[in-house]
Amino acid sequence: MSPANTATPVVSQSKRLVVKVGSSLVTNEGRGLDLAAVAQWAAQIAALHAQGRQVVLVSSGAIAEGMARLGWARRPNTMHELQAAAAVGQMGLVQAYEVAFAGHGLRTAQILLTHEDLSDRRRYLNARSTLYTLLDLGVVPIVNENDTVVTDEIRLGDNDTLGALVTNLIEAEALVILTDQSGLYSADPRKDPSAELISTAQAGDPALETMAGGAGSGIGTGGMLTKVLAARRAANSGGSTVIASGREPDVLLRLAGGERIGTELRALLPVRSARQRWLVNQLRLRGRVMLDKGAVQALTQGHKSLLPIGVIAVEGEFERGDVVACIDEHGVECGRGLINYSASDARRIMRQPSGKIADILGSMSDTELIHRDNMVFLRRPA
Numbered sequence: 001m002s003p004a005n006t007a008t009p010v011v012s013q014s015k016r017l018v019v020k021v022g023s024s025l026v027t028n029e030g031r032g033l034d035l036a037a038v039a040q041w042a043a044q045i046a047a048l049h050a051q052g053r054q055v056v057l058v059s060s061g062a063i064a065e066g067m068a069r070l071g072w073a074r075r076p077n078t079m080h081e082l083q084a085a086a087a088v089g090q091m092g093l094v095q096a097y098e099v100a101f102a103g104h105g106l107r108t109a110q111i112l113l114t115h116e117d118l119s120d121r122r123r124y125l126n127a128r129s130t131l132y133t134l135l136d137l138g139v140v141p142i143v144n145e146n147d148t149v150v151t152d153e154i155r156l157g158d159n160d161t162l163g164a165l166v167t168n169l170i171e172a173e174a175l176v177i178l179t180d181q182s183g184l185y186s187a188d189p190r191k192d193p194s195a196e197l198i199s200t201a202q203a204g205d206p207a208l209e210t211m212a213g214g215a216g217s218g219i220g221t222g223g224m225l226t227k228v229l230a231a232r233r234a235a236n237s238g239g240s241t242v243i244a245s246g247r248e249p250d251v252l253l254r255l256a257g258g259e260r261i262g263t264e265l266r267a268l269l270p271v272r273s274a275r276q277r278w279l280v281n282q283l284r285l286r287g288r289v290m291l292d293k294g295a296v297q298a299l300t301q302g303h304k305s306l307l308p309i310g311v312i313a314v315e316g317e318f319e320r321g322d323v324v325a326c327i328d329e330h331g332v333e334c335g336r337g338l339i340n341y342s343a344s345d346a347r348r349i350m351r352q353p354s355g356k357i358a359d360i361l362g363s364m365s366d367t368e369l370i371h372r373d374n375m376v377f378l379r380r381p382a
């Protein structure tokens with residue numbers, strides 16, 4: 001048995017949880033809101049509340065429910081039709097949750113987020129304090145992407161990623177992704193009947209991405225791959241992920257009781273500082289700096305600041321203070337941080353010792369390209 005298998009199941013230890021439910025589950029494979037399922041999850045979340053746990057629910061299903069309400073049999077292709085469907089369906093979603101939770105004496109709140117809300121530090125902090133306030137008030141926040149205002153280029157698209165970002169945002173210890181399968185299998189069980197359920201693994205293990213490569217149900221957008229990637233993202237702020245069937249009776253209560261259900265993808269990284277969690281949450285970065293082997297080692301093993309001498313290429317256009325990725329020679333990201341020089345200055349000082357910065361640029365603001373305090377170190381498991 002691997003060490004991960006002997007550890008206490010994560011949900012049982014978690015005081016703050018994010019639960020994500022996927023479109024095909026919420027809408028009964030696109031046939032329309034599954035009110036019985038919504039009632040089940042609400043009853044379980046109310047019971048978790050009574051145990052003193054805080055829960056944020058990330059629910060998909062707006063587009064699928066909107067399509068059902070509008071009588072559309074096929075998913076539209078155009079963005080504005082998808083946005084219209086989401087606007088119609090979101091009404092049904094929040095109404096269903098409000099009614100279901102009210103039956104347990106709990107209030108709900110609708111939170112619609114975009115990628116930009118989480119990448120802009122001020123809006124990120126605002127969203128965070130609103131969520132914390134709601135949790136302190138004992139309200140259950142119901143989160144979805146703000147589909148009506150996002151375009152193709154900037155949308156997150158799948159709520160697995162959103163669930164992970166919310167996990168990072170509120171420093172939840174666990175992300176529970178409820179879906180239409182019993183968990184992550186060694187291959188897509190719809191196509192390969194011999195596929196086996198993975199019960200525990202380390203979040204971020206690249207082998208998981210190969211297993212989850214297949215497409216999703218057709219109702220949801222992400223498939224299993226986005227769930228595995230979400231687990232990796234949640235792990236960056238110390239959150240572990242469980243992928244389980246939303247149709248399993250009392251799944252949330254049993255997980256909280258310590259039962260092993262579905263797939264647990266454990267975070268082995270330490271919980272990071274608030275600024276590091278914000279850095280981890282950035283999905284689209286302004287640029288990339290490519291490091292030589294020595295600099296990669298200094299970052300990943302020594303957690304040192306990045307000096308210009310270790311940089312062999314600079315990609316993109318960015319200004320001082322922007323977030324950039326540090327990549328190795330194969331393009332794998334090993335860290336990211338707030339850079340002290342613009343892209344044009346960085347190109348001029350790369351490969352040079354810090355002592356030469358003033359000569360090259362005419363002045364020197366910092367000896368480091370990225371200071372370790374403004375950096376988050378990422379290391380994928382071998």
Ligand SMILES: Nc1ncnc2c1ncn2[C@@H]1O[C@H](COP(=O)(O)OP(=O)(O)O)[C@@H](O)[C@H]1O
Pocket residue numbers: 021022023024025060178179180181183184185186187188189190211212213214215216217218219220221222223224225
């Ligand atoms: N290795 C795998 N294990 C389990 N399911 C997989 C795997 N690879 C692909 N899938 C597919 O992913 C689907 C779940 O993703 P999706 O439809 O996006 O769900 P949701 O709407 O819950 O996010 C499953 O129905 C399954 O067909």
Ligand SMILES: N[C@@H](CCC(=O)OP(=O)(O)O)C(=O)O
Pocket residue numbers: 021022023024059060061062063064086144145147157158159160219220221222223
């Ligand atoms: N925001 C979208 C969710 C997108 C989506 O399909 O997500 P998922 O089912 O979690 O893969 C909606 O509510 O329809």
